Structure formats: structure tokens, C-alpha cells
Amino acid sequence: QKMSRAAERLRLLITHLDRPPAAIAGASSGALSSHSTAAPYTFGNNLLTPEQRLFYEENGFLLIKNLVSEEDIDRFRREFERICRQEIKVPGLVVMRDVAIAKSEFVPDQKAVSKLQDFQEDPELFRYCSLPEILKYVECFIGPNIMAMHTMLINKPPDAGKKTSRHPMHQDLHYFPFRPADRIVCAWTAMEKVSRQNGCLVVLPGSHKGTLQEHDYPEWEGGVNKMYHGVRGYDPQHPRVHLEMEKGDTVFFHPLLIHGSGMNQTQGFRKAISCHYASGDCYYIDVKGTTQENIEKEVKEIAARKYAVGDEITLKDTWAVRGRLVQGARISM
Numbered sequence: 477q478k479m480s481r482a483a484e485r486l487r488l489l490i491t492h493l494d495r496p497p498a499a500i501a502g503a504s505s506g507a508l509s510s511h512s513t514a515a516p517y518t519f520g521n522n523l524l525t526p527e528q529r530l531f532y533e534e535n536g537f538l539l540i541k542n543l544v545s546e547e548d549i550d551r552f553r554r555e556f557e558r559i560c561r562q563e564i565k566v567p568g569l570v571v572m573r574d575v576a577i578a579k580s581e582f583v584p585d586q587k588a589v590s591k592l593q594d595f596q597e598d599p600e601l602f603r604y605c606s607l608p609e610i611l612k613y614v615e616c617f618i619g620p621n622i623m624a625m626h627t628m629l630i631n632k633p634p635d636a637g638k639k640t641s642r643h644p645m646h647q648d649l650h651y652f653p654f655r656p657a658d659r660i661v662c663a664w665t666a667m668e669k670v671s672r673q674n675g676c677l678v679v680l681p682g683s684h685k686g687t688l689q690e691h692d693y694p695e696w697e698g699g700v701n702k703m704y705h706g707v708r709g710y711d712p713q714h715p716r717v718h719l720e721m722e723k724g725d726t727v728f729f730h731p732l733l734i735h736g737s738g739m740n741q742t743q744g745f746r747k748a749i750s751c752h753y754a755s756g757d758c759y760y761i762d763v764k765g766t767t768q769e770n771i772e773k774e775v776k777e778i779a780a781r782k783y784a785v786g787d788e789i790t791l792k793d794t795w796a797v798r799g800r801l802v803q804g805a806r807i808s809m
């Protein structure tokens with residue numbers, strides 16, 4: 477007899493996801509069996525060295541040098557340039573401008589683009605999400621069933637003088653209505669040298685061990701980009717690490733890791749490409765009554781304006797339509 481979808485999901489929750497790590501560690505087979513109480517954030521499959529595994533467990537991120545080839549990155553860059561020149565139209569793609577120039581005249585050039593979001597329908601850019609060298613690491617963090625949920629190409633502009641090129645400190649889980657957090661990971665690849673000068677990523681090591689915090693727009697004089705929420709009450713005294721990276725270097729990080737990026741003090745557009753992956757056996761949650769209600773409201777307002785849809789569209793729907801299976805099985809996502 478065929479189980480209903482809801483029943484099937486419940487079965488998965490019971491057998492895999494909601495069991496305490498100890499129970500999972502004791503399981504005899506299955507994707508989660510190599511997961512242990514001692515190392516709840518990673519799977520042991522002989523790719524990560526014990527040192528790398530411990531580093532991710534302790535810090536919530538892992539930097540792999542020289543992972544993506546120069547040739548692939550140059551291809552992503554050329555595709556990005558074609559999009560900027562409006563030579564191709566990609567369904568669902570969001571082209572974002574920095575708030576400092578949001579109301580100025582449009583020019584078909586990278587100057588007018590601070591970020592692309594949702595490039596899952598662009599086969600060339602989406603190749604990034606399926607690169608075997610990326611997926612083999614992703615599997616170490618979330619297991620063999622892999623969904624590409626959120627895609628971005630960030631083109632951080634030279635700061636226009638108001639510090640709007642900064643990205644406030646945040647936890648990516650704030651944006652995601654799916655769980656568990658430990659079965660989500662971001663891959664972020666530098667498309668050129670990124671340094672403190674051009675606004676590299678800044679992370680708070682170990683912050684992935686905390687809980688999801690309240691997020692709001694930071695009170696910044698020069699303005700903040702749409703939906704760039706920051707953790708409320710960010711403590712600038714907390715020890716931070718600047719991730720300076722070379723072209724092709726890739727950092728994998730946990731969705732609770734507090735991170736942001738500094739202002740771009742150079743004249744170049746600092747480029748990075750990223751994908752957030754979630755396990756195919758993650759499940760959606762209702763964010764009503766949680767700290768994520770404020771972001772849900774903004775997403776719904778934008779969707780209503782852009783696609784003329786009403787309240788029948790849930791936050792879950794907006795993610796379910798963007799997610800793409802890249803390895804294994806799409807079980808409950």
C-alpha cells in the first residue's frame with residue numbers, strides 16, 4: 477500500500493532526521509550511519525582528513541584551496557558578462573543592483589549588477605552546482621542526497637562611498653524554511669583573488685554551534701540593501717576571521733555560521749559564485765511564530781509584486797520550485 481506524502485515524510489523524520497545523533501550512529505546501514513555523536517556536523521567517507529573534519533566540526537567552515545579550475549571560472553565569468561549585457565534572458569533569474577545606485581539610470585553593464593540570484597535555469601552557470609569536485613565535499617557535510625537550493629553570483633561593486641557594499645553579519649538559515657540545519661551547507665568559490673581590501677568573507681568561527689538568532693536591518697547611515705538582514709545586537713568584539721582566498725579556492729560553511737563581508741575599497745568588482753545545498757531528505761517548516769517571520773513577509777511582498785501571486789503561495793513553495801536535484805534522491809524537498 478502506497479503511503480501518503482505526509483506519512484512518507486513522517487516516516488523519514490522518524491527513521492533518519494529527528495533521531496538523536498547517538499541513535500543515528502548506532503544504525504547499521506543507510507546514509508546517516510557514518511555520522512557520530514563525536515562529529516555531528518560531518519560524515520566520514522575518507523575524503524576529509526581527520527584534521528579537516530575536526531576543523532569543520534569546531535569552526536563551522538572549511539576552506540579548500542584551488543578546487544575549481546581557472547577554465548570553469550572563466551566560463552562562469554563570460555556567462556555573467558552575457559547576462560549583464562542582456563544578451564540572454566534566464567527564467568527566474570534575479571538581477572540585483574546595489575542600493576546606492578538602485579534609482580539611477582540602467583546601463584547594460586556589470587556596473588549595474590551587484591548580484592545574480594536563482595540561476596538554476598542557466599545551464600552554464602548551473603554547471604557550478606554539479607561540479608564533481610564540489611559535490612564530493614558537499615556529500616561529506618550533508619550526505620549523498622543533494623539538492624541545489626539557492627544559487628548566487630556575487631559581483632560586489634566598488635563602494636560608492638556609503639559602505640553599502642558591505643554585507644552585514646548573518647546566518648544563512650534565517651532565509652531557509654527547511655531543516656535540519658546540519659544537513660545544509662554552502663559552497664562559495666572565489667572567482668578572483670579576494671582580500672580584505674575588496675571585501676572578503678568575514679566569519680565568526682564556532683558560531684555554527686549556536687542557535688538561529690533574530691535578524692533585522694542593521695542601522696547603517698548610508699543605507700542597506702534589500703533583504704540584507706544582520707544578526708540583531710552584533711558584537712563587533714567577537715573574534716573574527718577574514719577569509720582571504722585565491723581564484724578557485726572554495727569555502728564550505730554551515731548555515732548557522734555567522735558571516736558577512738566588508739566593504740569593497742578597490743575599483744574592481746569582487747566576484748564569487750555560490751550554491752547552498754540541502755539534503756534531499758530535509759523537510760520544510762512553517763516559519764509562522766518564529767524569528768523568520770520578518771523575512772517571509774519580505775519574500776511574499778516581492779513575489780506578489782513580481783509575479784502577481786497572493787497569499788496562497790507559501791515560503792515553502794518559493795523554495796520547492798527553485799530546488800534542483802544534483803545527486804541521489806529527492807525524497808522530501
Ligand SMILES: CCCC(=O)SCCNC(=O)CCNC(=O)[C@H](O)C(C)(C)COP(=O)(O)OP(=O)(O)OC[C@H]1O[C@@H](n2cnc3c(N)ncnc32)[C@H](O)[C@@H]1OP(=O)(O)O
Nearest residue numbers: 570571572573574575578579648651700701702703704778
Ligand atoms: C543565503 C541567502 C542570503 C541572501 O539571500 S541575502 C539577501 C539577498 N537579497 C535578495 O534576495 C534581494 C533580491 N532582490 C530583489 O528581489 C530585487 O533586486 C529587488 C530588490 C526586489 C528590486 O528588483 P526590481 O523590482 O527588479 O528592481 P527595480 O529597479 O524596479 O526596483 C524596485 C524598487 O526596489 C528598490 N531597490 C532596487 N534595488 C534595491 C536594493 N538593492 N536595495 C534596496 N532597494 C532596492 C528600487 O529603488 C525601487 O524602489 P521604489 O519602488 O522605486 O521605491
Ligand SMILES: Nc1ncnc2c1ncn2[C@@H]1O[C@H](COP(=O)(O)OP(=O)(O)OP(=O)(O)O)[C@@H](O)[C@H]1O
Nearest residue numbers: 642643644645672678694706707710736737738739
Ligand atoms: N552593525 C553591524 N551589524 C552586522 N554586521 C556588521 C555590523 N557592522 C559591521 N558588520 C559586518 O562586519 C564585517 C566586518 O566589516 P568591517 O567593514 O567592520 O570590517 P572589515 O572590512 O572586515 O575590516 P577593516 O575595514 O577593519 O579592514 C562585515 O561583514 C560587515 O558587514
Ligand SMILES: O=C(O)CCC(=O)C(=O)O
Nearest residue numbers: 630643648735736737748
Ligand atoms: O559578500 C558575499 O559574497 C557573501 C554574501 C552572503 O553571505 C550571502 O549572500 O548570503
Ligand SMILES: [Fe+2]
Nearest residue numbers: 646647648735
Ligand atoms: Fe550569507
Ligand SMILES: [Mg+2]
Nearest residue numbers: 737738739740
Ligand atoms: Mg571594512
